[in-house]
Amino acid sequence: MSSPQTKQKGTKKPKPHRCQQCKKEFISRSALMTHQRIQTGEKPYSCDQCGTTFTTSGHLKRHQRIHTGEKPYSCDQCGVTFAQSGSLKGHQRIHTGEKSYSCDQCGTTFTTAGNLKRHQGIHTGEKPYSCDQCGETFARSGNLKVHQRIHTGEKPYSCEDCGQRFTQLNSYNTHRNIHTKEKIYPCQECGKVFSSYDSYHRHERIHTGVKEYQCQHCDKRFYTSSTLSVHERIHTGVKEYQCQHCDKRFYSSSDLSRHERIHTGHKPYCCDKCMKSFTRNSYLKKHKCV
Structure with missing residues (x-):
């Protein structure tokens, strides 16, 4: 009597669904259909709040948390909550100090693969994403998407407390902390x-002394890619941020925001002692020193 066959461990699941365009194979038909939408550009899932469209229902669900404020993923160390599980994993490395992604060019280490990939663009100089309106190129598709809002005027992120709108999510999150006074990222040094991971990460470089972003025109170096981008516009003369009230133009979005407060009278920085408000954070700091 023959012994019963045992199932082999590590056997790969069959991938019966093949893309006719690139011959890539998938386990399920739904995975194939999602892949095909990337090639066709089809985005059948639309946000009922702002109209942004997505290739998958999962991407739409994550996006909708921007509007609902839902943050279902919580850190078991400090209780900070996040809208995405990937953001939680990246945050938890602040507590563990883990930086498992290393650049093979300069040895700089990172907490996430995404941060490493962005960093590697410094060495290659590759900017594959181009704006069809003005021709400016970017290393990341996300940066291009944010840039295009300059042309469209889109500001998808709205503050629930004061109604101020923002083109970028990190600008929105930083602004929200004015209302909540929440500060959650401690420097280990x-x-x-x-109040934001970006602010914490920029500050961290003060201790390390690492200025990894170098200008191609004058060799000056900077702590952040955004500071480098603003600096390089001095060489190119590009002032892509235009005031909607007086047509004055600026090198950076932050300079534009400060200028527009002259027209709007908006004073987002408030003293917690006397409730006097200011147009700039530096004015608030001077006020507190009095």
């Missing part, structure tokens, strides 16, 4: 606490 000096103990200073920051």
Whole structure:
């Protein structure tokens, strides 16, 4: 009597669904259909709040958390909550100090693969994403998408407390902390606490002294890619941010935002002692020193 066959461990699942365009194979028909939408550009899932469209229902669901404020993923170390599981994983590495992604060019280490990939663009100089309106090129598709809002005027992120709108999610999150006063990212070197991961990460480079972003025109170096981008416009003369009230133009979105407060009278920085408000954070700091 023959012994019963045992199932082999590690056997790969069959992938019976093949893309006719690139011959890539998939386990399920739904995965194939999602893949095909990337090639066709089809985005059948639309947000009922702002009209943004997506290739998958999962991407739409994550996006809708921007509007609902839902943050279902919570850090078990400090209780901070996140809208996406990937953001939680990246945050948890702040507590563990883990930086498992290393650049093979300069040895700089990163907490996420995405941060490493963005960093590697510094060495290659590759900017494959081009704006069809003005021709400016970008290393990341996300940067191109944010840039295109300059042309369209789109500001998809709205503050629930004061109604101010923003073109970028990180600008919105930073603004929200004006209302909540929440500070959640502590520096391990000096103990200073920051309200956003971007602010914390920029501050961290002060201790390391690493200025990894170098200008191709004058060799000046910077801590952040955004500071480098603003600096390079001095060489190119590009002032892509235009005031909607007086047509004055600026090198950076932050300069534009400060200028527009002259027209709107908006004073987002408020003293928690006397409730006096200011157009700039630096004015608030001077006020507190009095």
